[in-house]
Amino acid sequence: MYKDVLNVFENIDPKQVYILDKGFKEFKKSYSGIYQNLEKDIVSILTKQQQLLKKYKRLFLLAPDNNSSKEILDGFRKFSKSDLITCAIIDSVEIKNIKKGDAFIAVDDDQLVELVNCLRSSGFTIGKDTGVLSYHESNLKSVIGDGISTITPDYTAMGRTMAKMITSNERKVIENPFIMIDRGSF
Structure with a gap:
């Protein structure tokens, strides 16, 4: 392109x-x-949010299996070397693999919906048992459940x-x- x-x-x-x-x-x-x-942004945000990360055991980047997220994937890989938390990149979520103490970053909105549905089906409380962070702010994310935390460009700035x-x-x-x-x- x-x-x-x-x-x-x-x-x-x-x-x-x-x-x-x-x-x-x-x-x-x-x-x-x-x-x-994008590569630098994810490292910076996650490093700044170390206090929030402490309540989780594992952090998953839920990213589509395509090239559109390459910079985000590269940044997440860099962050994972910091050893602050166990990290993995996944392209889908399975209910049987979710554990209390898992946190997820959803790059794609369709995957965010899939993730929220899986967490609800598993009986986990988002923000308490498991964590969800989504890329790119939208009005919709303010009304999903009690609201989904987002990492996003500062569009106003x-x-x-x-x-x-x-x-x-x-x-x-x-x-x-x-x-x-x-x-x-x-």
Whole structure:
């Protein structure tokens, strides 16, 4: 995909382009913009949340079996080397494998629904017996159960920063902040 985008960008003056959100590794040397550094973001958030992690025995990253989550997977692998908690990457959840003290990070919303249904079927209380953290904030996550905690780009900061860059004709590369919205599910 990025090669196709690069082919289009070759004919455009880099001073006329701002990149928003994706493409940090691929485009940061050539184009101004606000990027997500997904590999760094997951390590940073989990490291900052060590106190929350202490109540769990195992941490699973529930990620789709495709290339769209590569940076997140790479970051999670780096975090797992810290030995703060036993970590594993899985692409699906089975009721028989869930134990009290397990925590999950769902990258994909469909997998989040599957996970919440499995935890409910198992009789576990989310936020007490098991933990759930989901990628990317949405209004829906505030109403699932008692709310699902999320890790997400700070979209408000992203929009404000991009608007300022455009209106003042600033040309720079900025990593957008990544935040956690705690609703007690993790």
